[in-house]
Amino acid sequence: MTNDTAQPVTNEKARIGAPGQAIVGMNEEGENLSTDNVSTEQHGAKAHSHGGGAGVSDSSRAGRLTSYNLSDFPALTGREEDWRFTPLNRLAGLHTDELTGPAPTVQVEKPDAVRVETVGRDDARIGVAAIPDDRVSASAWASFKEATVVTIPSELEVDSEITVTLTGAGMDPAASHVLIQAEKFSRSVVVLDHRGSAVVAENVEMDIQDGAQLTVVSIQDWDDETVHASAQQAKIGRDAKLKHVIVSLGGDVVRVTPSSRFAGPGGDVEMFGLYFADAGQHFEQRLFVDHAVPNCKSRVSYKGALQGQDARTVWVGDVLIRKEAEGTDTYEVNRNLVLSDGARADSVPNLEIETGLIEGAGHASTTGRFDDEQLFYLQSRGIPEDVARRLVVRGFLNEIIQQIRVPALEERLQAAVERELEAGDY
Amino acid sequence: MSTLEIRDLHVSIETEQGTKQILKGVNLTVNTGETHAIMGPNGSGKSTLASTIAGHPRYNVDSGSITLDGDDVLAMTVDQRARAGLFLAMQYPVEVPGVTMTNFLRTAKTAIDGEAPKLRTWTKDVKAAMAQLRIEEDFASRNVNEGFSGGEKKRIEILQMELFKPRFAILDETDSGLDVDALKVVSEGVNRAQGAGNMGTLLITHYTRILRYIKPDFVHVFIDGRVAEEGGPELADRLEDEGYDRFDASDAVTA
Ligand SMILES: Nc1ncnc2c1ncn2[C@@H]1O[C@H](COP(=O)(O)OP(=O)(O)OP(=O)(O)O)[C@@H](O)[C@H]1O
Numbered sequence: 001m002t003n004d005t006a007q008p009v010t011n012e013k014a015r016i017g018a019p020g021q022a023i024v025g026m027n028e029e030g031e032n033l034s035t036d037n038v039s040t041e042q043h044g045a046k047a048h049s050h051g052g053g054a055g056v057s058d059s060s061r062a063g064r065l066t067s068y069n070l071s072d073f074p075a076l077t078g079r080e081e082d083w084r085f086t087p088l089n090r091l092a093g094l095h096t097d098e099l100t101g102p103a104p105t106v107q108v109e110k111p112d113a114v115r116v117e118t119v120g121r122d123d124a125r126i127g128v129a130a131i132p133d134d135r136v137s138a139s140a141w142a143s144f145k146e147a148t149v150v151t152i153p154s155e156l157e158v159d160s161e162i163t164v165t166l167t168g169a170g171m172d173p174a175a176s177h178v179l180i181q182a183e184k185f186s187r188s189v190v191v192l193d194h195r196g197s198a199v200v201a202e203n204v205e206m207d208i209q210d211g212a213q214l215t216v217v218s219i220q221d222w223d224d225e226t227v228h229a230s231a232q233q234a235k236i237g238r239d240a241k242l243k244h245v246i247v248s249l250g251g252d253v254v255r256v257t258p259s260s261r262f263a264g265p266g267g268d269v270e271m272f273g274l275y276f277a278d279a280g281q282h283f284e285q286r287l288f289v290d291h292a293v294p295n296c297k298s299r300v301s302y303k304g305a306l307q308g309q310d311a312r313t314v315w316v317g318d319v320l321i322r323k324e325a326e327g328t329d330t331y332e333v334n335r336n337l338v339l340s341d342g343a344r345a346d347s348v349p350n351l352e353i354e355t356g357l358i359e360g361a362g363h364a365s366t367t368g369r370f371d372d373e374q375l376f377y378l379q380s381r382g383i384p385e386d387v388a389r390r391l392v393v394r395g396f397l398n399e400i401i402q403q404i405r406v407p408a409l410e411e412r413l414q415a416a417v418e419r420e421l422e423a424g425d426y
Numbered sequence: 427m428s429t430l431e432i433r434d435l436h437v438s439i440e441t442e443q444g445t446k447q448i449l450k451g452v453n454l455t456v457n458t459g460e461t462h463a464i465m466g467p468n469g470s471g472k473s474t475l476a477s478t479i480a481g482h483p484r485y486n487v488d489s490g491s492i493t494l495d496g497d498d499v500l501a502m503t504v505d506q507r508a509r510a511g512l513f514l515a516m517q518y519p520v521e522v523p524g525v526t527m528t529n530f531l532r533t534a535k536t537a538i539d540g541e542a543p544k545l546r547t548w549t550k551d552v553k554a555a556m557a558q559l560r561i562e563e564d565f566a567s568r569n570v571n572e573g574f575s576g577g578e579k580k581r582i583e584i585l586q587m588e589l590f591k592p593r594f595a596i597l598d599e600t601d602s603g604l605d606v607d608a609l610k611v612v613s614e615g616v617n618r619a620q621g622a623g624n625m626g627t628l629l630i631t632h633y634t635r636i637l638r639y640i641k642p643d644f645v646h647v648f649i650d651g652r653v654a655e656e657g658g659p660e661l662a663d664r665l666e667d668e669g670y671d672r673f674d675a676s677d678a679v680t681a
């Protein structure tokens with residue numbers, strides 16, 4: 001499914017500069033920002049308004065409305081392209097209510113040299129790397145009271161990971177904000193560990209400055225009833241490198257929308273995802289890679305397993321190679337493994353290419369049932385059916401787990417996959 | 427000594443066009459220590475016989491029997507058959523992404539023996555067997571058959587045969603896709619396993635080439651789902667000269 005972008009994209013340059021400058025104009029309520037940017041964005045959106053709200057699948061990602069202002073986003077109907085797979089009736093008010101509930105509590109484990117601050121909405125750094133591009137994200141932006149800012153100082157290389165544990169503080173719809181700032185030439189691993197019960201909309205900003213290398217692992221290991229919408233936006237500087245991993249294991253509805261925007265040439269992003277949906281769970285991941293400058297590289301690999309009645313996963317991978325992004329090298333792949341009847345995985349790779357002068361661009365998407373031939377092969381070697389299934393699922397997901405390269409985390413996730421498998425009713 | 431006995435086996439499959447008879451009364455007795463070659467033209471049902479012995483669910487046994495020392499093989503699940511000592515080297519080995527060879531071999535060996543192999547000797551055995559089959563060491567850390575060439579997959583099948591030590595090995599066109607060097611290496615593997623004296627071999631092949639390296643005690647010519655002619659090794663030589671043309675499929679059907 002390659003989208004041919006015949007539609008002219010008008011305002012991308014204006015948009016690229018937006019978030020950084022926008023902060024300056026943001027007031028206490030966070031509703032306003034540099035009006036130029038907002039109006040530019042709105043024009044951008046209008047240029048494609050025939051695609052908005054009608055559930056048309058091929059409207060260009062370049063035209064998506066972005067704004068810090070909640071009122072710029074119309075109320076959701078569920079027919080919008082970016083909401084069409086989401087069960088709004090299960091969002092527990094995240095898209096309609098004011099997000100005034102208590103935010104998840106934040107606990108940080110870190111080496112001394114890393115700075116962690118709790119700051120107010122008016123902190124100048126808020127918005128340095130992100131601008132909401134959907135209504136729930138904008139609502140969280142309008143509502144959060146305090147943000148957690150993690151700063152990895154310039155040139156610091158951190159051996160052990162920095163763990164930010166976010167524990168749900170109840171089922172009143174809440175907003176949460178995290179900013180990770182990896183200063184120039186720093187090297188670090190940040191784990192966002194989401195636990196407990198919550199109805200929460202979250203914005204995570206990742207500012208990866210020139211030459212920095214940052215790994216962010218966001219684990220959604222929520223209790224069963226949790227509803228979580230998380231926009232995780234990265235701005236990747238010149239020659240900077242981000243490895244972004246999301247792992248969704250627990251919760252009722254978990255919708256993660258990671259995006260990577262290159263702000264300087266030579267940037268490199270790897271985006272990994274692992275999700276394992278059980279009966280009734282809805283796990284959605286919609287990612288965006290914005291190749292806005294030349295000579296950047298992106299690799300996206302998401303894998304999901306599903307088991308049980310009405311286990312549901314959605315993966316949408318938007319990759320946009322803008323006209324000026326010559327020398328881009330990108331590949332995205334999503335693989336799903338359906339382990340039982342009654343489960344459903346949607347997978348929509350979406351590659352838009354506006355220049356022919358690229359290194360490479362490709363995508364792959366497969367949704368397979370656990371294959372009878374694989375099962376036969378393993379059984380014909382004496383391995384009983386249940387052991388064979390585990391071997392395959394474990395192997396399937398391990399390809400992603402192995403990418404994390406944080407031993408303690410790998411062990412924890414392997415154990416979590418085992419638990420999911422044991423819970424399965426084969 | 428063990429005996430694998432196939433009696434009047436009729437097998438069909440369901441296709442979109444309806445039920446299709448493939449095996450039409452196969453009789454075959456293999457004892458440990460013996461090597462039987464099954465030769466026949468494309469589509470005559472050789473792989474069907476092999477897969478049916480292994481228990482592939484696609485194949486329906488309409489009548490007849492398969493027994494191993496009198497035990498009803500058809501009543502066993504696929505994995506039970508393997509644990510009872512049957513091994514099928516597949517014509518088209520399956521890729522299993524995400525499962526490393528090391529993990530796979532150990533899991534299978536544990537299942538077949540009913541206990542985990544001693545780690546030290548097992549690792550040594552695997553290494554030695556790989557070296558003998560000229561399989562690069564790094565294959566151990568790769569996923570089962572994933573991205574392996576046709577010839578590499580065949581060597582991996584023989585590797586498993588040597589490590590699992592079955593009572594009966596069914597080799598389905600293990601020779602196809604191998605160059606001469608690989609053919610020799612693989613044949614040596616089969617001869618080593620056979621030479622230990624506790625294994626019977628059913629060697630399925632289309633060509634006589636491999637029979638220069640693996641000497642069969644018996645040759646069965648398979649035509650249209652049944653054995654049309656049987657003999658000693660000399661029958662293979664005749665096939666080499668004459669091909670399968672003298673076997674008219676329609677004769678076999680009415681026989
Ligand atoms: N899954 C299937 N669907 C349809 N037809 C099948 C299937 N499996 C086997 N057949 C048919 O059954 C017959 C026997 O096939 P089989 O693979 O057993 O032959 P073979 O002797 O092993 O041939 P080859 O030498 O090409 O390996 C052929 O006509 C084949 O087309």
Ligand SMILES: [Mg+2]
Pocket residue numbers: 472473474517598599
């Ligand atoms: Mg065959």
